[in-house]
Amino acid sequence: MPFVRIDAIRADEKRLEAVGRAVHDALVEAVGIPQDDLFQVLTSHDGSQRVLRYGTFPAMDRDDDIVFVAITMRSGRTAEQKQALYRRIAELAQEYAGTEPRNVLVTITENEPIDWSFGDGVAQYAEAAPH
Amino acid sequence: MPFVRIDAIRADEKRLEAVGRAVHDALVEAVGIPQDDLFQVLTSHDGSQRVLRYGTFPAMDRDDDIVFVAITMRSGRTAEQKQALYRRIAELAQEYAGTEPRNVLVTITENEPIDWSFGDGVAQYAEAAPH
Amino acid sequence: MPFVRIDAIRADEKRLEAVGRAVHDALVEAVGIPQDDLFQVLTSHDGSQRVLRYGTFPAMDRDDDIVFVAITMRSGRTAEQKQALYRRIAELAQEYAGTEPRNVLVTITENEPIDWSFGDGVAQYAEAAPH
Secondary structure, X not given: OOEEEEEEEOOOHHHHHHXXXXXXXXXXXXXXXXXXXXXXXXXXXXXXXXEEEEOOXXXXXXXXXXXXXXXXXXXXXXXXXXXXXXXXXXXXXXHHHOOOHHHEEEEEEEEOHHHEEOEOOEOHHHHHOOO | OOEEEEEEEOOOHHHHHHHHHHHHHHHHHHHOOOOOXXXXXXXEEOOOOEEEEEOOOOOOOXXXXXXXXXXXXXXXXXXXXXXXXXXXXXXXXXXXXXXXXXXXXXXXXXXXXXXXXXXXXXXXXXXXXXX | OOEEEEEEEOOOHHHHHHHHHHHHHHHHHHHOOOOOOOEEXXXXXXXXXXXXXXXXXXXXXXXXXXXXXXXXXXXXXXXHHHHHHHXXXXXHHHHHHOOOHHHEEEEEEEEOHHHEEOEOOEOHHHHHOOO
């Protein structure tokens, strides 16, 4: 279910894959997402037609290794789960891709079970949960 | 009002346009969106600088014809409307672009009328509905 | 905190930067975002692998100078603040990039403080505000 967009700067395919894997493994470990519940859009920005801009808020020393991770998922995760998720993404991004924790920005947007169709033109969560 | 991002893999301009048209026509038919209420970002991913990753959840046999459709729209649509929308997107994506229903992932994110400015620096829905 | 995606058509680096700066300055002026609280993804679409499609809703005469601005930010801004934001984005996009107000579409998606990690694997807003 999580739908994830990841944006990085001048990252090759291998680095994109490593960061994507870090985010997915963190979702599996920290939030209990099924292993095969993987939907990611990974984009490397060339600095001319595709550009990332970033500041230092809140007193964070970032550089061009920056990674933006935007996660859309169903509501219902607790604050503790989200905090564990951020921690684990930062750890695994460093382990898999060498990205320092200061360079990992994560933002979550939530929606509801009815807001997902995984294929076949069906709202699978609505079918599964009859309420 | 719907703002739609569509991501596909190695799709040419014609296929992107066909998928975009499928999603828009489905929004018009199933949710009552005006015909001219069209705002889409369509991206073809080359597999190196722009990459899509996907799994099999929930027991769905996908391949590189996969299409991610992310719709932002105002809240207020019923579950039945959303289900009709998913069904119609799947039907029209197959009809217009040859994309099989198993390869169409749709996710919806909702916001409110005040969250839209269609131009001229104005929140048109807020002006129209004085609540 | 705002995380902003900006999409334009055949825009060079200079124009992307000008539009990005317009949006950021408007956020600072109209909504009180800190100057260094800048996180933007700017994409120029070539019309073949990356395509924008747009209609005329609601009676707006757009052309290929169109700019889509999608802002994710914490909930809590008032209708008045959002209206001031739209107005200021339109003004500054014209001033900095020559983009006419009719060509500026803005949409806002809101989330909560816990939905942000600015780096170091931490949910900074959750730490700062012990609710």
